Amino acid sequence: MSFHLDVILTMAASVVAAMVTAPARAEVSELELATLYAAAVQPRWQPPADAQQRYIDLTRQMLQQAQVTLAEAQYVLVVDRAPAVQVSLLYWTDGGADFRLIGAAPVSTGRIGQFDHFLTPTGVFRHAVDNPDYRALGTRNSKGVRGYGVRGMRVFDLGWQTAQRGWGKGGSGTMRLQMHATDPDLLEPLLGSAQSKGCIRIPASLNRLLDIHGVLDADYLAARAAGERIMGSIPIGDVDTPGRYIVVVDSEATDRPDWAVPIR
Template identity: 60%
Template sequence: MVDPRRALLMRNAFAREVTRRLKVPAADQAAYGARLQAALAAKDLGGLAGEYVVLVDRSANVQALFIYFRATPADKWQMIGASPVATGRPGEFDHFITPLGVFEHTPDNMDFRAEGTMNQNGIRGYGKRDMRIFDLGWAEGERGWGKGGVSQMRFQMHATDPDRLEPLLGIRHSKGCVRIPASLNVFLDHHGILDAEYEALVASGRSLWVLHSDRQVTPWAGRYIVVVDSQRKTRPAWSPAPGSKAHAKIPAGGDNAD
């Protein structure tokens, strides 16, 4: 059996391979670890350990994704790395507020890959060709338009247009999904960070086209994406908002990509 403490070495791979990274202070790393544990415990998953978990803070003043790991339930969650994201921006038709909760990444909602084609506004909504779309199935999403309320939305985590929209990561800008950097998308995909159930199917003899043959799957693959809202009143220095140059690149209709 591989020593689970070696899972923390994934920090080195994250630092090498993910180009959009956030330097989260130790105190905030611990605080988010506690938020993660509380969210898991609320879903009777308080004993989860030995696998990576992705945590997203949808707070308008944070907009960040964190990868966590702990070897045993007695350990505290430790951060592997963090990156800026974009979650649902209210105020326009068909724009949902990204749902809160614990979401299982399962082949019951099979992932797929981006074709890299542009929409009518010249936006590659899923990013460049071959980016993986992590499909979390249907979820109850709070409508960010009209009188509000709740509707079903297709909840996904995916890359975005690398030239025009990736520079805007760090603010709410999606229609409800979680947009992530392309390099993070490749990192999650290549190492199978969220592929525990996909790999179980492969081990049973199934062939899954969505998985690359050259992937290097970690022994600690997980399956959960947890979304919280810290409701921070001010933006922390470690999660800066995109500047005016990024905003200037948004083309007409750029706010309507997934």
């Protein structure tokens, strides 16, 4: 269900060293990506086997409800919006029958109770070229916060979505659902707790991994192959089975799990 951590860490140094001295691989396998994840992504968590399976079950339920079939091997990023958890889990699946955990990292989703803050919607969201990604400019707002992180961070745009308002009388509203890095000094240390206006904040190191290797870029590759022009500086990734779905679930956990702590 997941790659053994000792195998991953043993391979990590050699794989990262090879990346520095050699040209990019034509293809990166799921085991190699797990190795790169363990070497590069910080902070990261290590859910035990039973927790991994729980999220696999929730993902399957969400895919079934959305009538989405994973007909081929690919990566799927799963996010738990439960305030007590706030985790992302990157899985590789052979087409829905078997899921293997590549790695897990804390996130921040919507914090309700404040004006213009939405509860991050659950569902299966396709990362498609219809809503082109773009790059953070690294600019600061009036409070000195770089909301999208440092310059060059990729903003994964999932389009306009219906979500629950977290202020006033509540009810449904429309928000732009994005997944992005955040201010490395002020907000990244808060990952693992609900802090956003509804978007999904992820570690900058995870942002880079997904971006550089094209982990969720199946639709972007298909568009390029069809001769479509891709706006922005979106690299051609090197994973051999790119995915296209971000699945947001709610485990409804009320207690912080023991494994929700950084590992080194």
